[in-house]
Amino acid sequence: MEILKKIKDDKQAEQFLIEIGVLKLKDECPYCGSNEVYSIRRNHFKCKVCRREWSKYNDSIFKDIRIKPLIFLKIIEELSKGRLIKRIAEDLEVSYNTVLKIKKLILKRLLKKVFNIDDLKPLFSIGIKGDLSLEYNEEVNIEELSKIKNEKVARLYIFKNYYNYDLYIVFSEKPIKLFEKFSIKLDLNDIRKELKVLLKNFSEKISKGKITNANSVLFTIVQNHYIAHNGSDKLFYLFLEALK
Structure with a gap:
């Protein structure tokens, strides 16, 4: 995959996901709405007004999938090649359930996008x-x-x-x-x-x-x-x- 050859780290992977509209990050406090926020540690922000903290991935695709952006892209790449979940998990050193969760998420969205349906029938x-x-x-x-x-x-x-x-x-x-x-x-x-x-x-x-x-x-x-x-x-x- 040519695009992944150019993406070397999580920061670049995150920026790529933002640019194509997959990852949506809010630049304001989710509690009081202030845009006076600052980074306090990896992937976390704090509001100068209400002093509360939150993960920048709240309400994003990474909220329920705790995985680094670059590995996330690599999993999608491997799924797009038709590889089995077990092999992907072993090669990328992630859990089977993490790959399965991403596959299920893709399928659910794919059903809606490609076929305009929410659930499969028997x-x-x-x-x-x-x-x-x-x-x-x-x-x-x-x-x-x-x-x-x-x-x-x-x-x-x-x-x-x-x-x-x-x-x-x-x-x-x-x-x-x-x-x-x-x-x-x-x-x-x-x-x-x-x-x-x-x-x-x-x-x-x-x-x-x-x-x-x-x-x-x-x-x-x-x-x-x-x-x-x-x-x-x-x-x-x-x-x-x-x-x-």
Whole structure:
């Protein structure tokens, strides 16, 4: 990631996050509103008027994620590359829960930004078109789809060239009996290269039990789709954009 090669420390990382609108810091006292404030120790300020202290990260993205700005950016970079949480935590020497918390935060914002939804349903579909677009749909025509061959991976039913979609992926928390009789093993040979990369990446993670719930499935589909079509750099900035 070119931008991270230029960012050498937390101060530069913080400034970058401020400039792109992810990190919003207030320059006034949160208690009395005075702008006569000064720094007293690392990341803390004190008001000259009311004499109260506070963290400069109050009401910012770092309020509940206690992590240094540079490591925060590096975690987002690694997530944008499609790396597993465990590996990121080990390589960056942070806790698994810290990386997981950042991933969940990105996903929640991403759902709103990309699909305009707040929460996932137990049954939904993702349509993938050749023009690089993703469409989320909570209305799944099970009766119609039950007559079409699908290629199953765990709780995903994959339909190729359904309507105007190159791929139509249905996720269900419970097996769909009407789909099961036409389910076959995923075949990666009859689709074009970029879709093959997409399916291969997330189907392997699902098969190995690395993805276990709806949130992880959708995050991984979006993640791998952007990586396959636009590269991890663009996904890195999409993640940051979602966090604004």
